[in-house]
Amino acid sequence: MDINFEPFVEWDNSPFVLFNNEGRILYLNHSAELLFGSVNPKELYDLTLAYASAGFGYKTTSLALSYDAFMFHAITVGYENEEEISLRLYHAPAVQPKSKLQTESLIVTDINVLLEANIALFQAENNNPLKLLTDQDLPLFKMDQNHFSKLLRKVFHSFRSSDSIDISLKLLIGQHILINNKKESLAGLKITANGRYVESDEEIKELAGKNQIKAILKEHSILLEIPLIQ
Amino acid sequence: MKYFYTKSEQIQSIIKGLNLTKTLFVSSIIIGPEYTGKKSLAQSIFPHAPMVSGEDQEKIKTALAGSDELIITNFEKIKNLNDLDFTNKRIIATANYMGNSALIDDIFAFIYTMPPLIQRKEDVDYLKERYIEEAKSILMIENSTIDTEHIPLDLSLNTKSLKRSVYTYLIKHTMEAGDIEEILYHYLLKHLEGNDAYRQYLGLYEKPLIKAGLEKFGSQLKLSEILGINRNTLRKKIHEHNIDQEL
Numbered sequence: 001m002d003i004n005f006e007p008f009v010e011w012d013n014s015p016f017v018l019f020n021n022e023g024r025i026l027y028l029n030h031s032a033e034l035l036f037g038s039v040n041p042k043e044l045y046d047l048t049l050a051y052a053s054a055g056f057g058y059k060t061t062s063l064a065l066s067y068d069a070f071m072f073h074a075i076t077v078g079y080e081n082e083e084e085i086s087l088r089l090y091h092a093p094a095v096q097p098k099s100k101l102q103t104e105s106l107i108v109t110d111i112n113v114l115l116e117a118n119i120a121l122f123q124a125e126n127n128n129p130l131k132l133l134t135d136q137d138l139p140l141f142k143m144d145q146n147h148f149s150k151l152l153r154k155v156f157h158s159f160r161s162s163d164s165i166d167i168s169l170k171l172l173i174g175q176h177i178l179i180n181n182k183k184e185s186l187a188g189l190k191i192t193a194n195g196r197y198v199e200s201d202e203e204i205k206e207l208a209g210k211n212q213i214k215a216i217l218k219e220h221s222i223l224l225e226i227p228l229i230q
Numbered sequence: 231m232k233y234f235y236t237k238s239e240q241i242q243s244i245i246k247g248l249n250l251t252k253t254l255f256v257s258s259i260i261i262g263p264e265y266t267g268k269k270s271l272a273q274s275i276f277p278h279a280p281m282v283s284g285e286d287q288e289k290i291k292t293a294l295a296g297s298d299e300l301i302i303t304n305f306e307k308i309k310n311l312n313d314l315d316f317t318n319k320r321i322i323a324t325a326n327y328m329g330n331s332a333l334i335d336d337i338f339a340f341i342y343t344m345p346p347l348i349q350r351k352e353d354v355d356y357l358k359e360r361y362i363e364e365a366k367s368i369l370m371i372e373n374s375t376i377d378t379e380h381i382p383l384d385l386s387l388n389t390k391s392l393k394r395s396v397y398t399y400l401i402k403h404t405m406e407a408g409d410i411e412e413i414l415y416h417y418l419l420k421h422l423e424g425n426d427a428y429r430q431y432l433g434l435y436e437k438p439l440i441k442a443g444l445e446k447f448g449s450q451l452k453l454s455e456i457l458g459i460n461r462n463t464l465r466k467k468i469h470e471h472n473i474d475q476e477l
Contacts, residue, residue, distance in 0.1 A: 107318065113250055120247035121340050124240050146256045146316070149339030 015089045019045050021082060035089070038068035048087040052077045065089070068216050103180060103229060106142035111187070111226070114145065115169060118152040126160050134169040138187055141228040144211065151207040154200050155191060155222050162193030177227050179212055184227040192221040234267065234274040237352035241271070244342045248275045248322070255298070257321040257337055259305060261328055262344025265388035268324035271344075272301045276322055284308040284323075294319060305329075311337070347388045357389060361396040369400060376403045437471045440464070444473070 009016050015032035019025060023045040028036070053059035058078035065072040073092040079085040112134055119130065159165050172186040201217050208215035214225040236242060244260065251258060252275070260268045273281065279299040282289045284307040291314065293300050298319055305323040308314070311333060321338075328334060334341060347354055362378055365371070381399045384391040405413075418431060443453040450468070454461040468474050 105318065107255055109254070114254065114256075117247045117250035117254070117256075117340065120243050120250060121342065124243035124247065124342055145254050145318075146339045149254075149256050153339060153341070 014091060015087075017041075017044060017048075017087045019048060019085050019087070021085070026084060035067065035070055038070055044087060047075070048077050048085055051075060052079060052085060056080050064092070068218070069214065103142060105144070106229065107145055108140050109143050109145055109148075110140055111138060111143075111169070111189075112136060114149055114152065115167075115189070118149060118156055119167075121153065122156045122160075128159070128162055128165055130165045130167065132167045132169075134167075135171060135187075138169065138171060139185075139228060139230075141230060143229065147207065147211055151204065151211060151213070151224075154204050154207060155224070158196045158198065158200055158204070158222065159191060159193050160197065162196055165191060165193045167191050171228075172225065175225075177212070177225075179227055179229060182230075184229050187226045187228055189224040189226060190221060195220060196222070232270060232274040232277065234271045235353070235356055236267075236350070237356070238345060238350045240343075240345050241350070241353075244271070244344070245275065247340060247342065248272075251320070251340065252276070255318045255320050256339040257316050257319070257323070258340035258342065259323040259325060259334060259338045260342045260344050261325045261334075263346045263388060264326050265390040266344045266346055267389065268344050269301075269303055272322045272324060276301060276320075279320075279322065284325075287313065290314060346385070347392060348385045354383065354385065354392065357392055358383065358396060361393050362400070365397050365400045369397075369404070371400060371404050376400065433471055436467060437473065440468060440471065440473055441476070444468075 010029045012029060013031055015035045016027075016029040017025060017032045018027040023042065025041055047065075051059065051061045051063075056079060058076055060074060060076040062074045063072075065075070071092040072089040074090040076088040076090075077085065078088075115132075115134065119132065122128075123130070167190070169187060169189045172188045175186045176183045177186055178184075196219075198217070204217065204222070205215050208224060212227050212229075216223040216225070234245070236245075248258060248271075260271065262268055269281075272279075276299060279301045280293050280297055281301040281303060282293050284290070284302055284304040287309060290300070290302060290308070294314065294316075300319065300321055302308075302321060302323040305325040306327055306329040316337065323338070325334075347357075358378075358381065378399075381396060384395045414434060417434075422431065424430065439457075440453070443456060444450070447453045447456060450461060450464055454464045457464065
């Protein structure tokens with residue numbers, strides 16, 4: 001029986017990449033295409049070589065990897081000749097927030113007002129040029145205003161020495177999150193600059209977690225995925 | 231309603247930030263040295279908010295129970311912060327110094343720094359003019375020939391020392407001979423004692439006389455003529471009061 005396995009690999013949820021012996025990509029499945037938005041091929045090729053078995057064959061290793069929002073708990077590296085080598089990455093299960101969000105104590109808020117107040121606070125202490133592109137039509141949503149403002153203060157503070165800062169706030173069309181069994185839309189607040197301080201990253205992640213926000217921290221940017229709790 | 235005047239860009243940003251939080255339930259704190267206008271600023275933006283001092287913890291608790299909005303002054307003086315719940319309240323606090331920075335960072339969403347007057351030259355000019363007008367009115371000074379351009383301004387205690395500089399300058403520059411006599415009378419009544427007091431206290435009159443004379447007439451020769459004393463006597467007195475070292 002001759003079975004074509006390629007469509008199964010193509011539509012597998014785990015990213016699969018086939019490299020040649022110079023690190024060039026010979027094949028990648030749909031899931032790997034998405035992953036390449038967050039990591040460069042060279043980094044994955046280096047990872048593949050580092051975890052390859054000593055001789056021909058397949059080796060699975062447990063390790064924690066994270067590329068932006070992608071998190072993996074294991075990889076399989078395999079090769080049967082000197083020309084091609086494959087990498088398969090296994091998604092880590094999404095961690096459910098430990099504490100249930102008490103939505104009753106949250107206050108309906110216009111995020112643009114909070115954002116502007118935080119920009120004013122930032123400008124009282126810093127002279128950095130700042131550009132804001134915001135969606136004024138974002139719906140009002142519920143939040144703990146004090147916690148959320150603290151998160152914004154910490155996020156802005158990490159850009160205190162950056163030369164030019166771009167802020168954008170927009171609805172993440174088609175993206176949702178389940179909070180207390182209710183589907184909520186998401187907005188993305190992204191701050192980008194030529195660099196930033198990272199000493200408060202852990203605190204930012206913790207504060208974001210308290211607000212049910214996903215914080216994606218990179219060398220030059222911070223993206224907050226904010227649930228628009230109704 | 232109180233109006234807070236400032237030309238400082240930093241304070242204008244603070245005002246903008248506080249104005250934007252007028253409808254939000256967030257905690258803000260303004261930290262800066264004494265007499266920089268923190269309390270006036272908070273009151274000008276939140277005119278209806280009750281105001282309590284951090285020295286009176288019980289009063290703060292009562293105010294928190296009865297109001298969603300509260301100005302707390304001298305925040306650094308609160309002894310037990312764990313006792314207070316600011317959840318979903320609009321708190322505007324002022325403090326003369328940061329104190330426990332980790333705790334401040336934990337409680338407050340907005341932490342503003344109030345710059346001292348020495349960094350706000352334009353505000354100093356404005357306040358100086360305002361205090362001059364105020365002092366002239368209170369002290370009933372009608373003399374408009376006083377030189378107010380060169381008032382030596384003391385900014386070590388911000389508005390407090392600035393105001394004092396203006397008032398003392400105006401008082402000193404509007405005195406009549408009778409006032410000076412009266413001041414000397416009270417001073418001597420308090421301090422006069424010893425066995426060489428005549429010579430000792432004569433300096434109170436002689437020193438300003440010679441200093442002002444030298445500044446006004448330029449030379450000792452001319453001044454000795456004006457004063458009608460011998461040049462050698464004048465020179466001796468200049469030396470005796472160390473005026474030659476001061477000029």
